Amino acid sequence: MSGAGALDGRTVRRLSRAISTVEDRADGYEEILSGAYRAPAKAEVIGVTGPPGAGKSTLVDALTAHWAGTGERVAVLAVDPSSPFSGGAVLGDRVRMDRSSDLPSVYLRSISARGEGGGLSAAVCDIVALLDEAEFDRVVIETVGAGQADIAVADAADCTLVVFVPGLGDDIQAAKAGLMEVGDVYAVNKGDLPGAKATVAEINGAIGVAYAGTPGVNKTTAGLITAQPASSPGRLAVLRRHGDPASDSTLWRPPVQLVSARSGDGVPDLAGAVDAFLGWCSESGRPAQRRRSRIRAQMLRTLSAALIAPYQQNAGQAAEDLAGSIERVLASATSPAEAVAELIRRGSR
Amino acid sequence: MTRMLASRRRDLDMEVPDESAGQRSGPAAELIAEEARWRRETFAPDAARAERQRGFVTDCGLEVKPLYTPADLDAIGFDYTADLGFPGEFPFTRGDRGAMNRGEPFVVSAYSGFGEAERCNQRFRTLIDWGAEQILVALDLPTQCGYDSDHAMATAEVGQVGVAVSSLADMEQLFDGIPLDSIKRVGTLGNSIGPIVLALFAALGEKQGIPWANYVVNLQNDPLKEYIARGTQILPAEPAAKLACDAVEWCIDNAPNWSPMTVCVNHINAGGAGSSLGTAIALANAHYYLDDLLARGHSIDEVAPLLHMFADERHDFFVSVANLRALRRIWARRMRERYGATLPAAMALRMTVYGHGQESLQEPLNNISRIAFGTLAYVLGGASYVYIASYDEAVSTPGEQSLKVALRTQQVIASEHGFADTVDPLGGSYYVESLTHGVERQILDALGMIEEKGGALAVIRDGIGRRLMTEGAVRRQKAIDSGQRPWVTVNQRPQKPDVANTAFRIDPGAAIDQVARLQRVRAERDEARVSAALAAVREATASGANVTPSVLEAVRAYATVGEIVEIWRDIFGHFSPSTEF
Amino acid sequence: MTLSNRKIRVLMAKVGLDGHDVGARVVARGLLEAGMEVIYTGLRRTPEQVARAAVEEDVDWIGISILSGAHLTLLPRLRRLLDENGAEDIRIMAGGIIPQEDIPELSKAGVSRVFLSGTAIAEIVDYLMAETVHD
Numbered sequence A: 001m002s003g004a005g006a007l008d009g010r011t012v013r014r015l016s017r018a019i020s021t022v023e024d025r026a027d028g029y030e031e032i033l034s035g036a037y038r039a040p041a042k043a044e045v046i047g048v049t050g051p052p053g054a055g056k057s058t059l060v061d062a063l064t065a066h067w068a069g070t071g072e073r074v075a076v077l078a079v080d081p082s083s084p085f086s087g088g089a090v091l092g093d094r095v096r097m098d099r100s101s102d103l104p105s106v107y108l109r110s111i112s113a114r115g116e117g118g119g120l121s122a123a124v125c126d127i128v129a130l131l132d133e134a135e136f137d138r139v140v141i142e143t144v145g146a147g148q149a150d151i152a153v154a155d156a157a158d159c160t161l162v163v164f165v166p167g168l169g170d171d172i173q174a175a176k177a178g179l180m181e182v183g184d185v186y187a188v189n190k191g192d193l194p195g196a197k198a199t200v201a202e203i204n205g206a207i208g209v210a211y212a213g214t215p216g217v218n219k220t221t222a223g224l225i226t227a228q229p230a231s232s233p234g235r236l237a238v239l240r241r242h243g244d245p246a247s248d249s250t251l252w253r254p255p256v257q258l259v260s261a262r263s264g265d266g267v268p269d270l271a272g273a274v275d276a277f278l279g280w281c282s283e284s285g286r287p288a289q290r291r292r293s294r295i296r297a298q299m300l301r302t303l304s305a306a307l308i309a310p311y312q313q314n315a316g317q318a319a320e321d322l323a324g325s326i327e328r329v330l331a332s333a334t335s336p337a338e339a340v341a342e343l344i345r346r347g348s349r
Numbered sequence B: 001m002t003r004m005l006a007s008r009r010r011d012l013d014m015e016v017p018d019e020s021a022g023q024r025s026g027p028a029a030e031l032i033a034e035e036a037r038w039r040r041e042t043f044a045p046d047a048a049r050a051e052r053q054r055g056f057v058t059d060c061g062l063e064v065k066p067l068y069t070p071a072d073l074d075a076i077g078f079d080y081t082a083d084l085g086f087p088g089e090f091p092f093t094r095g096d097r098g099a100m101n102r103g104e105p106f107v108v109s110a111y112s113g114f115g116e117a118e119r120c121n122q123r124f125r126t127l128i129d130w131g132a133e134q135i136l137v138a139l140d141l142p143t144q145c146g147y148d149s150d151h152a153m154a155t156a157e158v159g160q161v162g163v164a165v166s167s168l169a170d171m172e173q174l175f176d177g178i179p180l181d182s183i184k185r186v187g188t189l190g191n192s193i194g195p196i197v198l199a200l201f202a203a204l205g206e207k208q209g210i211p212w213a214n215y216v217v218n219l220q221n222d223p224l225k226e227y228i229a230r231g232t233q234i235l236p237a238e239p240a241a242k243l244a245c246d247a248v249e250w251c252i253d254n255a256p257n258w259s260p261m262t263v264c265v266n267h268i269n270a271g272g273a274g275s276s277l278g279t280a281i282a283l284a285n286a287h288y289y290l291d292d293l294l295a296r297g298h299s300i301d302e303v304a305p306l307l308h309m310f311a312d313e314r315h316d317f318f319v320s321v322a323n324l325r326a327l328r329r330i331w332a333r334r335m336r337e338r339y340g341a342t343l344p345a346a347m348a349l350r351m352t353v354y355g356h357g358q359e360s361l362q363e364p365l366n367n368i369s370r371i372a373f374g375t376l377a378y379v380l381g382g383a384s385y386v387y388i389a390s391y392d393e394a395v396s397t398p399g400e401q402s403l404k405v406a407l408r409t410q411q412v413i414a415s416e417h418g419f420a421d422t423v424d425p426l427g428g429s430y431y432v433e434s435l436t437h438g439v440e441r442q443i444l445d446a447l448g449m450i451e452e453k454g455g456a457l458a459v460i461r462d463g464i465g466r467r468l469m470t471e472g473a474v475r476r477q478k479a480i481d482s483g484q485r486p487w488v489t490v491n492q493r494p495q496k497p498d499v500a501n502t503a504f505r506i507d508p509g510a511a512i513d514q515v516a517r518l519q520r521v522r523a524e525r526d527e528a529r530v531s532a533a534l535a536a537v538r539e540a541t542a543s544g545a546n547v548t549p550s551v552l553e554a555v556r557a558y559a560t561v562g563e564i565v566e567i568w569r570d571i572f573g574h575f576s577p578s579t580e581f
Numbered sequence C: 001m002t003l004s005n006r007k008i009r010v011l012m013a014k015v016g017l018d019g020h021d022v023g024a025r026v027v028a029r030g031l032l033e034a035g036m037e038v039i040y041t042g043l044r045r046t047p048e049q050v051a052r053a054a055v056e057e058d059v060d061w062i063g064i065s066i067l068s069g070a071h072l073t074l075l076p077r078l079r080r081l082l083d084e085n086g087a088e089d090i091r092i093m094a095g096g097i098i099p100q101e102d103i104p105e106l107s108k109a110g111v112s113r114v115f116l117s118g119t120a121i122a123e124i125v126d127y128l129m130a131e132t133v134h135d
């Protein structure tokens, strides 16, 4: 199977079932993943996040059609929230994927967050491994769209695209709070609406607080070093992701692109900005670092799920221990923290 | 919004009499105290024996008291002259015309269409023979969505739920032997293709040699509600609304006696909104169209008489009556206060209604009584143009037998039982006036909320319309599933649907004949004239001019619906579907 | 150790030009409240698009809400497309306005179940719970 070109029906069927098995943690999922993680990780993972209704799905559709048009094989993972009461979900992002969903080299999958916070689902990184194995060139992940909480994607993606829109008013301040720290590229969507240019300027201004230089790649110079305020929030993360003047010869300043996902205006430039970032990353030796952080996040998630699992069963030693601890906290004999420490001690024996 | 309705509900609750009513003075206070006593001593013991266990809340969210008295009118500050006045006079609460049904009764109408023009023509003749005074052509979905009958998207749907009309030739066939001036009104919905259906009826009059002044064309031509409620949208909402207003504007100059736009509550309520919110959304749409037309330099006195509304409340008889009365009052005040209308015709709202109830698939003959009651409510509320569901509503599009019952039901209501003998017979009822007031407040609150969010386009764009409609639809479904809203033969004395209720079937030959006629038209028409006319449509569309004159010319040349719409799709692009669920 | 968390997945689709969506919306909500995952396609899909989406989404069921009278053409075509793509096990259920006398023909064409006007949501949920097999 070559990296580009159409997907055949049977392959898609197999891939889709494997994704379900992995999502459900159903029988055989470990085996599937042990194969998947042994395949070389080649796909570029693009995370798309932003406030609800910003046009993420519409933009993902446009970008996907663009990349597919250049001969790439593209997978889209569209994550939507699940109901905290029933655990069910209605996943509607597909409705907006008209331009890409019919293309032969595109695969589109809707994913429920299944209670996971942070805008992704627990299985997303595992699913990316499956898509790597299926030789996709690119994976585009749309997050839930809950606003500032949607930052898990920064760990999962090689490039994080943050989407804003004009006219969010006060909401933009709230949304910006978290999202301004995770973007590698920013897009102001709905460029056809009034106020879009002003929003571009506003976001550029906010970026200017933490970054010097011009949007895109900058040569590290004395001027740039001093322009970095030492106390800016998330500075360490920024140094790691966008270059440390102390050790890197070039630095990345996130560009802000004006687009209209609906009309397609500005989409090629936005795709270009994403690719420029990926290009800079690989020149400055960052992909491995990015992947390390993705694996770390997935390991932590898997670890916590595995540790909790025995306690969530209805029967067994762990469940009995937990029930006992609950009674002791109830009887004011201990605190939850002490009880958990005790459980961990007992579990590791 | 929901919160606002809830607080309204609480307001009404507070009008329930209690012992603290002593703050009021005079006879009202005495009455309130008396009612409280009655409730305790006479009502409660009786109700305790058997009061039904459902909540007494209307579908639109108003609480219903066990009894209404003059104290309820007092509580709403009821003022006969200001709130009601006289029929045909401001604020038109009691009727848009002076004599209402005692003069010329409501127009008995039929909404019908199936297959292709030749077969459907026979049905129209039959309906007119049975007494239909207005024929509203039900178009098939391909036509309504701007596809010719031979387009790939039309597969399996040509003539299914309406008649296929691809060109003027189909219209000529459809009205063969039916001169347009031989019935009171004629029209269709054509929401997303307004200027085209207008042009088709205008050109048909020319073909029949009947001047535009001598017949009345009635169109729905209300594209904005398609995006949230009805589903035949083609273009983005703004250009669609602009094109609809083009059709209205053309009528101002060429056919001021026509009725080129019907702003609809019906579909929004059917989609789940509830009648008060549905009415508010429809009013926001009406404002949008009016503002567009006024911005073109027309006066409100010129424009408003050409619009009317399609009211709707299908669950509660008395709310139907109240809704129509409240809507007329709101309209009159808005036309006068907001736009400075001076002519009565610009303030008196005429209304179309579609009479029905909660039709069941189970034992469909029972639907005859449901539909009759629903229709009666509209007639008592003062509707002008009435068409009604058929008893096989939940089975298929109607067959001839059930259409005949539908027409006869209207005729019975118009002439028997004395229903139509006095104007606004329920006016002054403690209950109906309280409801009219409550519904009016719900509508105005919801309209205020919508206007705050940015009006008609915001309802579509921000998904608020869809969100509230889904909540409403789910609430209705739950009320039925739990038995809270009774439905005889479904959740009361449940019955299985009976296979014997066979569906009206479309002859498969219809689609074949339709495509054949379309291809014949394409082969025989003057191609040079068609291309020139379509080029003119393109130019008018691109320039922002009124498209109707060029569309009329194209239609005369037998350009097809699909060819014209294709130009619009090309220039304006595609609508953006709603993900709100 | 098993962490399995099997979810019933349903693709809720509208095919053809049919704009009636109240049934699709209330059924989707009911399935969500029963803990299922519902993928909604939006209006005006072709059977080809629905079949492809069903395979990509690996659903257990396709739910078609259809009130346009085109069911005898569109539903059998959808079934054929699924079968041709190795998705014989994805089942189809339908609801809306479907004449009862058409149900035998639809069953023969591989539609598992038709729900008519007046169906309680609980009946649909119970059916899916009972009928869904995860291998």
Ligand code: B12
Pocket (backbone or CB within 6 Å): B138, B139, B140, B141, B161, B162, B189, B228, B229, B230, B231, B232, B266, B267, B270, B271, B359, B360, B392, B393, B394, B395, B396, B397, B398, B477, C017, C018, C019, C020, C021, C022, C023, C024, C026, C027, C062, C063, C064, C065, C066, C067, C068, C069, C093, C094, C095, C096, C097, C115, C116, C117, C118, C119, C120, C121, C124
């Ligand atoms: C409400 C309604 C409308 C509303 C729709 C609003 C909306 N957004 O959905 C409005 C007013 C807009 C409308 C318009 C039209 N309508 Co209409 N409409 C109805 C009506 C009265 C009720 C449908 C409804 O919503 N019921 C409530 C829901 C909850 O019930 P339901 O859909 O049946 O769903 C239940 C079950 O069927 C089942 N179910 C449904 N879908 C699914 C899916 C799955 C997976 C499952 C498991 C179960 C399931 O579960 C649900 C819960 O019980 C019916 C008649 C009737 N009584 O059914 C006519 C009806 C469906 N309409 C009809 C027609 C013809 C039209 C038009 C095409 C008319 C025209 N020519 O212009 C237009 C255009 C619409 C379009 N774009 O397609 C015809 C269809 C005829 C046919 N198929 O033979 C009907 C039957 C009326 C008639 N007798 O003529 N309509």
Ligand SMILES: Nc1nc2c(ncn2[C@@H]2O[C@H](COP(=O)(O)OP(=O)(O)OP(=O)(O)O)[C@@H](O)[C@H]2O)c(=O)[nH]1
Pocket (backbone or CB within 6 Å): A051, A052, A053, A054, A055, A056, A057, A058, A059, A093, A096, A144, A145, A189, A190, A191, A192, A193, A259, A260, A261, A262, A263, B461, B576, B579
């Ligand atoms: N005017 C304009 N509207 C757009 C544009 N892109 C998207 N929209 C509209 O914005 C609305 C939301 O778009 P979506 O793509 O669903 O947004 P989203 O961010 O994915 O939304 P959620 O997934 O619900 O958070 C829709 O009505 C789109 O049509 C654009 O470029 N211009």
Ligand SMILES: [Mg+2]
Pocket (backbone or CB within 6 Å): A056, A057, A058, A093, A142, A145
């Ligand atoms: Mg989205």
